Amino acid sequence: xxxxxxxxxxxxxxxxxxxxxxxxxxxxxxxxxxxxxxxxxxxxxxxxxxxxxxxxxxxxxxxxxxxxxxxxxxxxxxxxxxxxxxxxxxxxxxxxxxxxxxxxxxxxxxxxxxxxxxxxxxxxxxxxxxxxxxxxxxxxxxxxxxxxxxxxxxxxxxxxxxxxxxxxxxxxxxxxxxxxxxxxxxxxxxxxxxxxxxxxxxxxxxxxxxxxxxxxxxxxxxxxxxxxxxxxxxxxxxxxxxxxxxxxxxxxxxxxxxxxxxxxxxxxxxxxxxxxxxxxxxxxxxxxxxxxxxxxxxxxxxxxxxxxxxxxxxxxxxxxxxxxxxxxxxxxx
Amino acid sequence: xxxxxxxxxxxxxxxxxxxxxxxxxxxxxxxxxxxxxxxxxxxxxxxxxxxxxxxxxxxxxxxxxxxxxxxxxxxxxxxxxxxxxxxxxxxxxxxxxxxxxxxxxxxxxxxxxxxxxxxxxxxxxxxxxxxxxxxxxxxxxxxxxxxxxxxxxxxxxxxxxxxxxxxxxxxxxxxxxxxxxxxxxxxxxxxxxxxxxxxxxxxxxxxxxxxxxxxxxxxxxxxxxxxxxxxxxxxxxxxxxxxxxxxxxxxxxxxxxxxxxxxxxxxxxxxxxxxxxxxxxxxxxxxxxxxxxxxxxxxxxxxxxxxxxxxxxxxxxxxxxxxxxxxxxxxxxxxxxxxxxxxxxxxxxxxxxxxxxxxxxxxxxxxxxxxxxxxxxxxxxxxxxxxxxxxxxxxxxxxxxxxxxxxxxxxxxxxxxxxxxxxxxxxxxxxxxxxxxxxxxxxxxxxxxxxxxxxxxxxxxxxxx
Numbered sequence: 001x002x003x004x005x006x007x008x009x010x011x012x013x014x015x016x017x018x019x020x021x022x023x024x025x026x027x028x029x030x031x032x033x034x035x036x037x038x039x040x041x042x043x044x045x046x047x048x049x050x051x052x053x054x055x056x057x058x059x060x061x062x063x064x065x066x067x068x069x070x071x072x073x074x075x076x077x078x079x080x081x082x083x084x085x086x087x088x089x090x091x092x093x094x095x096x097x098x099x100x101x102x103x104x105x106x107x108x109x110x111x112x113x114x115x116x117x118x119x120x121x122x123x124x125x126x127x128x129x130x131x132x133x134x135x136x137x138x139x140x141x142x143x144x145x146x147x148x149x150x151x152x153x154x155x156x157x158x159x160x161x162x163x164x165x166x167x168x169x170x171x172x173x174x175x176x177x178x179x180x181x182x183x184x185x186x187x188x189x190x191x192x193x194x195x196x197x198x199x200x201x202x203x204x205x206x207x208x209x210x211x212x213x214x215x216x217x218x219x220x221x222x223x224x225x226x227x228x229x230x231x232x233x234x235x236x237x238x239x240x241x242x243x244x245x246x247x248x249x250x251x252x253x254x255x256x257x258x259x260x261x262x263x264x265x266x267x268x269x270x271x272x273x274x275x276x277x278x279x280x281x282x283x284x285x286x287x288x289x290x291x292x293x294x295x296x297x298x299x300x301x302x303x304x305x306x307x308x309x310x311x312x313x314x315x316x317x318x319x320x321x322x323x324x325x326x327x328x329x330x331x332x333x
Numbered sequence: 334x335x336x337x338x339x340x341x342x343x344x345x346x347x348x349x350x351x352x353x354x355x356x357x358x359x360x361x362x363x364x365x366x367x368x369x370x371x372x373x374x375x376x377x378x379x380x381x382x383x384x385x386x387x388x389x390x391x392x393x394x395x396x397x398x399x400x401x402x403x404x405x406x407x408x409x410x411x412x413x414x415x416x417x418x419x420x421x422x423x424x425x426x427x428x429x430x431x432x433x434x435x436x437x438x439x440x441x442x443x444x445x446x447x448x449x450x451x452x453x454x455x456x457x458x459x460x461x462x463x464x465x466x467x468x469x470x471x472x473x474x475x476x477x478x479x480x481x482x483x484x485x486x487x488x489x490x491x492x493x494x495x496x497x498x499x500x501x502x503x504x505x506x507x508x509x510x511x512x513x514x515x516x517x518x519x520x521x522x523x524x525x526x527x528x529x530x531x532x533x534x535x536x537x538x539x540x541x542x543x544x545x546x547x548x549x550x551x552x553x554x555x556x557x558x559x560x561x562x563x564x565x566x567x568x569x570x571x572x573x574x575x576x577x578x579x580x581x582x583x584x585x586x587x588x589x590x591x592x593x594x595x596x597x598x599x600x601x602x603x604x605x606x607x608x609x610x611x612x613x614x615x616x617x618x619x620x621x622x623x624x625x626x627x628x629x630x631x632x633x634x635x636x637x638x639x640x641x642x643x644x645x646x647x648x649x650x651x652x653x654x655x656x657x658x659x660x661x662x663x664x665x666x667x668x669x670x671x672x673x674x675x676x677x678x679x680x681x682x683x684x685x686x687x688x689x690x691x692x693x694x695x696x697x698x699x700x701x702x703x704x705x706x707x708x709x710x711x712x713x714x715x716x717x718x719x720x721x722x723x724x725x726x727x728x729x730x731x732x733x734x735x736x737x738x739x740x741x742x743x744x745x746x747x748x749x750x751x752x753x754x755x756x757x758x759x760x761x762x763x764x765x766x767x768x769x770x771x772x773x774x775x776x777x778x779x780x781x782x783x784x785x786x787x788x789x790x791x792x793x794x795x796x797x798x
Contacts, residue, residue: 051446051449051450052446052447052449052450052451053446055398055401055441055442055443055445055446056439056442056443056446058401058405058442059434059438059439059442061405062405062408062434062438063434063435063438063439065408065409065412066408066427066430066431066433066434067431067434068412069408069411069412069419069423069427069430069431070423070427070428070430070431071427073419073420073423073424073427074420076411076412076416076419076423077412077416077417077419077420077423077730078416079412080409080411080412080413080416080419080730081412081413081416081730081731081732084413084730084732084736084740085736085740087409087412087413088409088413088740088743088744089743091405091406091409092743092744092747094402094405095402095403095406095747095751096747096751098398098401098402099398099399099402099751099754099755101398102394102395102398103395103398103754103755103758106391106395106758106761106762107754107758144420145416145417145731146416146730146731147731150732150733150735150736292423292424292427293424293499293500295424295499295500295501296423296424296425296427296428296500299428299500299503300427300428300431300432303428303431303432303435303436304431304435307435307436307439308435311435311439311440311443314439314440314443314444315439315443317443318443318446318447321447321451321454321455322446322450322451322454332449332450
């Protein structure tokens with residue numbers, strides 16, 4: 001039990017984080033694409049495509065962070081102080097873009113809150129990438145506590161991860177608009193999606209080359225035998241999905257570009273998991289080192305197994321209730 | 334410059350949590366009020382209730398957004414600023430917060446989508462039901478977070494090995510000794526807080542002679558609720574105090590400014606507690622008042638502050654004064670609610686302008702009482718963060734003072750902007766009034782499903798008086 005409980009929890013948190021990245025990814029993407037809209041009317045329409053969902057989407061972030069606290073308190077207690085500044089800056093970004101959803105529709109100056117929405121979205125996305133990069137490049141630990149400085153995370157690598165995530169969320173947002181918005185907004189999504197896909201692929205390529213060069217452990221994970229025989233399909237499948245995505249964008253398909261963008265995200269995520277498993281705090285603490293006691297993990301797991309299907313159920317319900325495209329000039333004020 | 338990282342971390346947490354608690358105190362009650370209005374609209378078909386429901390839902394949306402974003406910050410601060418706390422009590426506290434996310438946050442966030450934007454998409458019953466689900470969600474959320482906080486005050490159902498707390502009995506952890514009292518006290522406080530806001534808005538309309546019909550409804554509903562809840566709060570508070578005396582006697586000693594436990598306690602209406610001299614200065618007291626309240630005997634004894642060494646005492650001044658602010662407002666609320674009920678019974682409620690004038694300026698008193706109450710209980714727990722298990726000074730993260738100071742400044746600026754804009758927008762929505770908001774709704778609402786238009790027409794037909 002002490003072996004597999006942390007594994008189950010790692011899977012639960014992994015799922016929560018990937019749900020967060022996909023779901024909040026596309027609505028942060030809307031914020032990232034906001035400056036490219038022609039006027040506030042178009043921005044109304046863009047915002048209307050995500051307004052009923054954003055709060056639920058962001059809750060996955062609380063589940064990810066809260067889940068880490070519950071199931072791996074030791075990892076939580078190392079990661080948060082180590083990535084203190086990017087975490088706080090991300091939260092501040094999320095504050096501005098979160099209130100912008102409501103403030104923008106009651107304010108006289110829509111422009112001001114459109115700016116806050118964009119700035120908050122970009123800052124939050126970039127910070128999340130920096131957090132990811134800071135984690136991958138490794139956190140110094142001594143006696144079970146963080147033993148580094150306040151700016152250890154600030155490296156070219158983490159900055160690249162930040163840019164990757166901004167581009168990636170932008171791609172999710174653009175393909176979401178292709179699916180959910182009528183008129184010029186949806187059409188502009190196509191052009192934007194192509195540019196952003198190229199940017200994402202370049203970023204993914206650099207990160208994929210950089211991580212094995214940065215860490216011998218990750219190099220050995222991918223390129224030692226027999227691992228390589230099992231793992232080579234991951235980059236190949238990623239390439240095929242990227243190619244399909246490009247073609248579907250060109251053809252102006254509505255749903256497939258969004259779906260394949262999600263798949264692309266999952267593949268990138270899978271690559272990171274392969275590189276770092278079983279470390280929760282690379283390069284020293286594993287999922288087993290940092291796990292809460294079984295009594296806590298079991299108590300929480302029971303609730304999770306009961307509640308997660310219900311949560312997924314009403315999440316599907318709300319996406320279904322608000323199905324269909326948002327017309328030009330439509331908004332919720 | 335030498336700054337104390339523990340003090341800074343405490344300031345940052347105090348600032349972010351005080352800011353946060355303002356919004357739940359309001360939205361817990363407001364969602365219940367909105368659901369009540371919805372139920373009355375469905376039952377009676379009266380348009381007035383529908384208008385009021387839509388009106389308060391707009392205000393709810395703005396406040397809830399601020400509550401959500403400031404709440405997410407807190408869930409990360411346990412790690413960023415209090416990582417030792419996370420390690421020492423994470424096994425016990427963690428799941429309580431986890432359950433809050435699973436049983437409440439998703440529920441609120443998702444059904445909020447229907448409550449705010451589903452008006453033209455779903456049948457009226459589902460629309461009203463969604464607001465009820467949000468109201469229940471906020472109460473469930475309060476359940477878990479107050480359970481976690483109460484465990485920090487009165488830990489139970491655990492054992493400590495090598496300085497780390499491990500759960501033994503989950504039922505005892507969740508329903509720890511102070512939890513039922515704190516939960517009842519806070520939930521009631523949230524309803525009272527909202528009641529005074531609704532009363533103030535209604536009074537404002539009546540005084541200005543606008544939206545008179547809705548104003549009357551608001552004033553009456555609020556007074557009806559508060560005439561019951563305000564006196565009830567006194568009873569709950571008294572029981573909560575007795576429970577605190579049993580489990581955290583030194584906190585009660587600080588609340589009462591009671592230094593010497595070998596003598597009966599006086600109730601100080603005003604005093605300046607002098608922590609160095611271990612006595613109260615400039616005191617105006619009801620002799621033996623505290624003994625009477627706490628032991629129900631005129632010469633009953635209860636522990637004084639000097640029964641523990643100074644390093645085990647909480648800061649007395651903030652606890653002492655915050656307690657007086659809280660109960661002062663509490664008694665004012667009882668008087669206001671009962672007098673309002675009396676005026677209503679006499680049939681002169683709507684014409685008694687001086688009463689309405691005072692009430693229209695009292696929208697903030699519930700918030701101040703809630704914050705003061707939390708200052709009492711949180712400051713009174715010091716020097717412990719988890720009572721008897723972990724001292725606050727030992728709970729922090731290995732983060733330098735300058736980093737904490739910098740982010741504290743960022744929080745102050747950000748929250749300053751958000752808060753002032755939020756208040757400004759809410760005030761504007763109130764000025765626009767219930768009718769104004771419903772008209773702008775019908776212009777901007779979405780009806781892009783064929784059914785949506787039909788439903789809107791049907792609703793129109795139903796809601797005609």
